[in-house]
Amino acid sequence: MNVLTNKSSQRLHIDSQQAFDDGGVLSKHIRAYRPRLVQKQMAAAVSTAIIEKTNLVIEAGTGVGKTFAYLIPALLSGKQIIVSTGSKNLQEQLFFKDLPALLEMLDLSPKVALLKGRSNYLCQDLLDKQLEGCDSLDPKVLDDLLRINQWAGQTRDGDFGGLTSVSENADALTLIASSREKCSGKQCPHHDVCFTRKARVRAMDAKVIVVNHHLFFADRVLKDTGFADLLPDSDVVIFDEAHLLPDIAVTYFGQQISTRSLNELLNHVLEIYRLELRDSPQLQTLTTLCISQLQDWHNQVFDSGESDWRVLMGNRDLSGHSWSLLQELESLLSLLANHQGRSQALDDVQEKLNVLTNKLTVFFQCENAQAAYSVDFGHRYCILRISPINVARECRNLFDSQTAWVFTSATLQINQDLSLFTKGLGIDKSQQIILDSPFDYRAHALLCVPRHLSKVSNHEAAVSDLVDVAVKAINAAKGRTFILFTSHRMMNAVAVRLQSHIHYPLLLQGQGSKQNLMKKFRQLGNAVLLGTGAFWEGVDVRGRLLSCVIIDKLPFVSPNDTLYKARAESVSRDGRDPFTSISLPQAVISLNQGVGRLIRDERDRGVLILCDNRIVNREYGQAFLNSLPPMSRTRDMDKVVDFLQQIK
Known part of the structure; x- marks a missing residue:
């Protein structure tokens, strides 16, 4: 049986606790280590969850040291472990x-594997095909492909994370990244050396596997990896950055269709026609017609600017065009069926196109009253989403009782209550713990909501107010500032004004990758960074490099968001208020994520400025204040300036 004996249970508790004591393994290997009671408390709770195979939900404030607190008991248990993260940065860290350091300290040597989504790996077959048709490629793309080809002969794992000679945003990467739609499986000439397949084999053979939430749900919910089940059954699953799980669960218990994938499949049919089946011109004619229909449909959807599919289907022209597109796709599928057995590649495309067409039919029919149907717009393509408004029941079946499930994050509670998170994921029975940060926020951090702010709904006035506040704070902090926004529109408007008001380097989201912008911010030492959602979490700047965080307004979800509207209607039918049940709790957690960028170390000092006076003059503002760290508070910008000028 896969159960710890009483003796080994006691040993796990003792060894886990001793690791954090003075004279323990951490103090022996980490310079200036000091025991933290909250870290030991978290480790004890994780040990108990592993021993008893129970659910543990634990909010661990910044500075608790949650990574070591869950890794040490998990590693000492000797169990099969999956650690799932919300970001690629944490996964790689x-x-x-963290894992190599701890394994060395603990003198353990289990097999460890890192597994990412397949789009993070090079597909050797796609690279070969792109180089074969290089005459038609853009020179920059070809140059990058040649660099990738050189790297391909040196890399052991094919993970683009180790590719430094090409930009992470390079167009070439999308052409040669592994994907299920383009995978030919065992028919591929590179099957034996396939990087994606080898990564899966390493994971199946490992004792400790590090994944991300998207991959975990793709494996457990969709079984849609192209290699059957991707992850082994495990004794312990630990979700770090667990606050992201509810939204990710919606994605995987729902359905999504990429029109880019549909377009690529249709173009693949044309390629097969040109290479193998030139005696069947009807293939070219009908496929070209489908591509044209898809393009016309795209144009209509993009021109509408509407993301709610139920609203879009009220447009008679668009509705008619949608069904015409579907009819042409079904005609093409009938034609492909007539050619079955003539081409392995065509048979493969037929199977994938049939799946996509069926999904498209379900989306167009729009019949599930308990789901939101939405369109996410990309540059040239879009994602069609069916999002269930409640995933608790599905998650309840996912988190089985044979596994110890640990959910942790720095931001899970609303008003000192974790039930919103547990109810959303259907975690009916769990130990719930909130561990406050050990940092001295009252002495080291100041929260300011400036007086005389205009209403955030008045865009022009809000921009002027924020710029005035930001200029004072930035000059006092000598740069060293994040300005976090809830919209790109506000960010861009403030950026234009700031350029002529400050003399410190200005870094704007979109000028480069998140990693490159953060690298520049650290190197410059006096920069001001402007960003939206991507910079509200997963960013760690310690010390005097970051002294001030400015947030434009409370991060409420847009009332026009398709999923929010569907959830709001459902909540209203139950007699509850959508604002207090959905909008407010989500905004509290989002604000906490942004606030968490400020104090990352016990020696850090800084100021948080929120340019939204609703937090102090609306009754619901208390919910935000009760969930924030216990910072000192002021409404006086002069005190902010004094505080910032004292940070050396």
């Missing part, structure tokens, strides 16, 4: 830094 765990695998390349």
Whole structure:
């Protein structure tokens, strides 16, 4: 049986606790280590969850040291472990830094594997095909492909994370990244050396596997990896950055169709026609017609600017065009069926196109009253989403009782209550713990909501107010500031004004990758960074490099968001208020994520400025204040300036 004996249970508790004591393994290997009671408390709770195979939900404030608090008991248990993260950055930090360090300290040597989504790996077959048809490629793309080809002969794992000679945003990467739609499986000439397949084999053979939430749900919910089940059954699953799980669960218990994938499949049919089946011109004619219909349909959807599919289907022209597109796709599928057996590649495309067409039919029919149907717009293509408004029941079946499930994050509670998170994921029975940060926020951090702010709904006045506040704070902080926004429109408007008001380097989201912008911010030492959602979490700047965080307004979800509207209607039918049940709790957690960028170390000092006076003059503002760290508070910008000028 896969159960710890009483003796080994006691040993796990004792060894886990001793690791954090003075004279324990951490103090022996980490310079200036000091025991933290909250870290030991978290480790004890994780040990109990592993021993008893129970659910543990634990909010661990910044500075608790949650990574070591869950890794040490998990590693000492000797169990099969999956650690799932919400970001690629944390995933790589765990695998390349934290796990190797701890395994050396603990003198353990289990097999460890890092597994990412397949789009993070090079497909050798796609690379070969792109180089074969290089005459038609853009020179920049070809140059990048040649660099990738050189790297391909040196890399052991094919993970683009180790590719430094090409930009992470390079167009070439999308052409040669592994994908299920383009995978030919065992028919591929590179099957034996396939990087994606080898990564899966390493994971199945490992004792400790580091994944991300998207991959975990793709494996457990969709079984849609192209290699059957991707992850082994495990004794312990630990979700770090667990606050992201509810939204990710919606994605995987729902359905999504990428029109880019549909377009690529249709173009693949044309390629097969040109290479193998030139005696069947009807293939070219009908496929070209489908591509044309899809393009016309795209144009209509993009021109509408509407993301709610139920609203879009009220447009008679668009509705008619949608069904015409579907009819042409079904005609093409009938034609492909007539050619079955003539081409392995065509048979493969037929199977994939049939799946996509069926999904498209379900989306167009729009029949599930308990789901939101939405369109997410990309540059040239879009994602069609069916999002269930409640995933608790599905998650309840996912989190089985044979596994110890640990959910942790720095932001899970609303008003000191974790039930919103547990109810959303259907976690009916769990130990719930809130561990406050050990940092001295009252002495080291100041929260300011400036007086005389205009209403945030008045865009022009709000921009002027924010710029005035930001200029004072930035000059006092000598740069060293994040300005976090809830919209790109506000960010861009403030950026234009700030350029002529400050003399410090200005870094704007979109000027480069998140990683490159953060690298520049650290190197410059006096920069001001403007960003939206991507910079509200997963960013760690310690010390005097970051002294001030400014947030434009409370991060409420847009009332026009398709999923929010569907959830709001459902909540209203139950006699509850959508604002207090959905909008407010989500905004509290989002604000906490942004606030968490400020104080990352016990020696850090800084100021948080919120340019939204609703937090102090609306009754619901208390919910935000009760959930924030216990910072000192002021409404006086002069005090902010004094505080910032004292940070050396």
